[in-house]
Amino acid sequence: MSLPLRRTRLNAETPFAFTCERCSRCCRHKKIQVNPYEIARLADNLAMSTGEFVRRFTTNGGTQLACNDDDTCVFLSSGGCGVHPDRPLVCRLYPLGRHVAASGEESFSEIEPEPGCTGVYGEERTIGDYLDSQGARSYMQAADKYLSLFCTLYGIMRENAGIPVKRKAVKQVTASINASAHDQVNDMMDIDTVVSTYCRENGLPFPKSPDEKMALHIQAVEAWATNYRR
Numbered sequence: 001m002s003l004p005l006r007r008t009r010l011n012a013e014t015p016f017a018f019t020c021e022r023c024s025r026c027c028r029h030k031k032i033q034v035n036p037y038e039i040a041r042l043a044d045n046l047a048m049s050t051g052e053f054v055r056r057f058t059t060n061g062g063t064q065l066a067c068n069d070d071d072t073c074v075f076l077s078s079g080g081c082g083v084h085p086d087r088p089l090v091c092r093l094y095p096l097g098r099h100v101a102a103s104g105e106e107s108f109s110e111i112e113p114e115p116g117c118t119g120v121y122g123e124e125r126t127i128g129d130y131l132d133s134q135g136a137r138s139y140m141q142a143a144d145k146y147l148s149l150f151c152t153l154y155g156i157m158r159e160n161a162g163i164p165v166k167r168k169a170v171k172q173v174t175a176s177i178n179a180s181a182h183d184q185v186n187d188m189m190d191i192d193t194v195v196s197t198y199c200r201e202n203g204l205p206f207p208k209s210p211d212e213k214m215a216l217h218i219q220a221v222e223a224w225a226t227n228y229r230r
Ligand code: SF4
Pocket: 019, 020, 021, 022, 023, 024, 025, 026, 027, 094, 095, 113, 114, 116, 117, 118, 119
């Protein structure tokens, strides 16, 4: 579901300020996408494995936070976001959206605020300042790394399915590959399982922080992809 936009083609220097009043109206009727790094952060917050987190709190093949029956986010409680320090990137950016073109060029858009949003807008700072204040930078870097990794994996699946190189759209690829290949990619996205196997095979200590886990996870999947193409 795409959200209505107020302004587009913004950049880190664009004047912008926003103070959220935490009314939680925007934590409902949303599809909150999560990548393996965000899952590792949330699982760490809840002191559980990434596999357990995916089973209990996600949907759509582990790519989206689950919702309650009333379509509120599964982590919304009477006190607000129950995982606030480790909330996903889209929650940190709101009411902004981030876009990365195929060329790598980054831009931002401003989403129409939720009806009744009591947040206070201003122009005394910049979008870059807002990203810093929300702790969004490490999440943005993780999103870029995983996008690149997904492209590599889908490239391999496309080659396996015999899809011409020019047909690059992910939708076309996913429609053409078989279920077991999807399962294989899903299995590779479970950070704890992949990293623990990688550490065991390479005599490495299992990392403690989500950032260290992500670094090893990407290393492990890239190594798999390199070996696969040999
Ligand atoms: S609707 Fe606006 S004020 Fe309320 S939590 Fe969301 S961003 Fe904050």
